[in-house]
Amino acid sequence: MQFLVSLFFKFCDTWLPIWLRPRHILDLRQRAGAWKRVRAEHLAKHPACEVCGRTTNLTVHHIFPVSIAPELELVENNLITLCETPCHFMFGHFFSYHCYNKDVRQMARNFRAKMSRRKCTKFR
Numbered sequence: 001m002q003f004l005v006s007l008f009f010k011f012c013d014t015w016l017p018i019w020l021r022p023r024h025i026l027d028l029r030q031r032a033g034a035w036k037r038v039r040a041e042h043l044a045k046h047p048a049c050e051v052c053g054r055t056t057n058l059t060v061h062h063i064f065p066v067s068i069a070p071e072l073e074l075v076e077n078n079l080i081t082l083c084e085t086p087c088h089f090m091f092g093h094f095f096s097y098h099c100y101n102k103d104v105r106q107m108a109r110n111f112r113a114k115m116s117r118r119k120c121t122k123f124r
Ligand SMILES: [Zn+2]
Pocket: 049, 050, 051, 052, 053, 054, 082, 083, 085, 086, 087, 088
């Protein structure tokens, strides 16, 4: 039995593309579960877009994207709550999901401060 199992893993390691390997899939599932938990905890602590303050259609954005910094995927410091449109796209990604904005926290703080002092016309 042991032999068959090791043969199976040998087969996987040799013949299956990396994204089809069982251990890899297991790892992905675990990470997906952990992300769900970390995301929920972050949203409970920061329940509003940190740029505009809206509380609907929120996303938890990775400041350094998982593709370049997988070790930061679950790190609180690398997360910021943003609303999907427009703050996530503008402030988080500079208008392209291929890009990221490492200063998003600073920019969100500045923008929020300016927004709180904005001048408005009266409704008629
Ligand atoms: Zn927003």
